Amino acid sequence: MAELIATLAIVFWVATFIRAQVAIRRTPRLTAAPPGRPPPHVVALVPVRDEADGLRPFLAALAAQRGVRLDALFYDDGSTDGSASLLDAAAAGDPSWRVVHGSGELPAGWCGKTHALTRGLEAYGGGAELLLFIDADVELAPDAVAALVAALEVNRADVVSPLPELACDGFWAGLLGPNFASVATLRFPPPRVNDAADQCAFLNGQAMLFRRAAYAASGGFAAVRGEVLEDVALAQRAKAQGLRLLVVDGQALVRTRMYGTLAEHVAGWSKNLFALLGSSRRRALGVAGFVLLMSWLPLASLLAGLAAAIAGDRWSAAAGAVGWLLPTSFQIALRARARAAPLFAPLAPLASAIVAATLVRVSFGRSPLTWKGRAYANPRAAASVASRLSDGRGSC
Secondary structure, three states: OOHHHHHHHHHHHHHHHHHHHHHHHHHOEEOOOOOOOOOOEEEEEOOOOOOHHHHHHHHHHHHHHOEEEEEEEEEEEEOOHHHHHHHHHHHHHOOOOEEEEEEOOOOOOOOOOHHHHHHHHHHOOOOOOOEEEEOOOOEEEEOHHHHHHHHHHHOOOOOOEOOOOOOOOHHOOOHHHHHHHHHHHHHHHHHHHOOOOOOOOOOOOOOOEEEHHHHHHHHHHOOOOOOOOOOHHHHHHHHHOOEEEEEEEOOOOOOEEOOOOOHHHHHHHHHHHHOOOOOOOHHHHHHHHOOOOOOOOHHHHHHHHHHHHHOOHHHHHHHHHHHHHHHHHHHHHHHOOOOOHOOOHHHHHHHHHHEEEEEEHHOOOOEEEEEEEEOOHHHOOOOOOOOHHOOOOOOO
């Protein structure tokens, strides 16, 4: 039995590891722009709602950007934690930065982020033809924005979006962050997204750099105003319009902090994960089963090996140990490549159980989900994003 379980664990993980390595090698890396280029004119459009904890470093990093003419428009969405004061103080020292203070009230049919970014762009009066939609929990290296512009131009893309390094500070972030995030890349492989002939469409809403004309052609955030997963919905519309999407490995220059506590991970991913899987219960349960299988098979192999060792079967004991050690080493390597707490890999069974439980919870739930004081319809009760696109493009 130990040999069979070990064989299954190794086969599954070898196939997964090879697939991941192929995707990694085919995903362009974000690198610093070459020197000597005229500085492009970019406007950063930033939605802010109760972001005071991480706002100071974000503002400092934005101010430190090199190689670009950078305007900034901050839409304060009714913050109550002091974010508004921090924004006002930062904008007071830079005439190219502006703050718009919203009431926090949403018109019917809108989600918070789509409303904030739409109102922010409407309020921007500058002439930048490059629009950087960016969240306030993103950490930018000084050359990050210039590098995004260079990637856009070199690849003749209409929109570029980086996959950032995950800041895995704390136990739960180190344990869960990479596991939840891997669902997105499993569902939307970057090489397929970057293929203009493939209907697979995805953008990471934490940071997206659009050509202004391309953003208008996509319909913008107003066209996806009610979508909780507005970035994927906008990506689907953009690709349906024949626009070229480019997803890049941005770990060298872009970093993000998502959630800290277990409750924050479950709440945040409950809002997004089911919609990320096309609002399909079958797909969500399939992914839940897959992540459980991939992490629990190696543990089962180890346990079977221990049982064989107690029984005196050295060959089966060795096979069971290899069936755990090899897949675990693959997990460590993949986490190390993503700079995401590699030593948490042996705890993969716990992480996968939480991911699977979150998927099951949202798949069968219909009660509203809450985020930053707002209630959103459970995605199980809503139609999928893709089904609302008239031509059906965007699925993977």
